[in-house]
Amino acid sequence: MTVRVLLVDDQPLVRAALQMVITDAPDLDVAGEAGNGAEAVRLVRELAPDVVVMDIRMPGMDGIEATRLITAGAGPARVVVLTTFDDDDYVYAALRAGASGFLVKDMALDDILAAVRVVAAGDALIAPSVTRRLIAEFAGRPAPAPPPRTAEGITGREREVLTLVGGGRSNAEIAADLVISVATVKTYVTRLLAKLDARDRVQLVIIAYEMGLVAASR
Known part of the structure; x- marks a missing residue:
């Protein structure tokens, strides 16, 4: 196509x-x-x-x-x-x-x-070589206040996955860090997208910063 x-x-x-x-x-x-x-x-x-x-x-x-x-x-x-x-x-x-x-x-x-x-x-x-730098830089800048994000409704493991996604980690890297399969990581990411009403992986990164799961680097 x-x-x-x-x-x-x-x-x-x-x-x-x-x-x-x-x-x-x-x-x-x-x-x-x-x-x-x-x-x-x-x-x-x-x-x-x-x-x-x-x-x-x-x-x-x-x-x-x-x-x-x-x-x-x-x-x-x-x-x-x-x-x-x-x-x-x-x-x-x-x-x-x-x-x-x-x-x-x-x-x-x-x-x-x-x-x-x-x-x-x-x-x-979400290319780690570029995205990690850019999102870390701009996530800490003032912006119009969005509705507050909370971690309610997600499990401890989903929170771990979200934190790693926020750090720009690929599915393979997350799987290695958590000692789980790539397929399992994909399942967690899909659940997070649904639970957090996120359009895609970029928005999961933003949500991770808004929740304070990832600190913007300086």
Whole structure:
């Protein structure tokens, strides 16, 4: 099945580079392009893409508000934020808005394609080499107060798994740490998603920080 991708960035050169490599991939297709958030929201409704690669800083409606509107809709589109780690203070807010992960603009293009495939498959982009640093950095920053998160309703083992997910650990790493099978870890993650009403693994990471299970590193 071909994954249909909407590219959203106010820089035409960025969109052109992504379009070129996506067009060359047999399992990916560019559904459309947008230069700002408002246009992205409109095109998602019209084109129903599978994945939206979303810049944050754009004129008019930014990527955070666009992500919030897209993920609140009834369509299947999942959002991957495209950002710059060194100067972008809005990644955590974008994850709160419902993004399924994020990419850094200086990543290799092949890695970006791999990330799009991961998100299209229903997972979230939690790459320890990048995500651990970003979420740890932005989780400790002030943000509009969300409803308080508690650990009520989850078991002790589920709490352990959630803590490790919050630390950016993969399923295989969690299995090794807890001396259980990868299949069992997947079962715990699925239960956590349901019990905590989380969209995907990225939101589990955010919830782990909100519960105080993982401390933001400095």
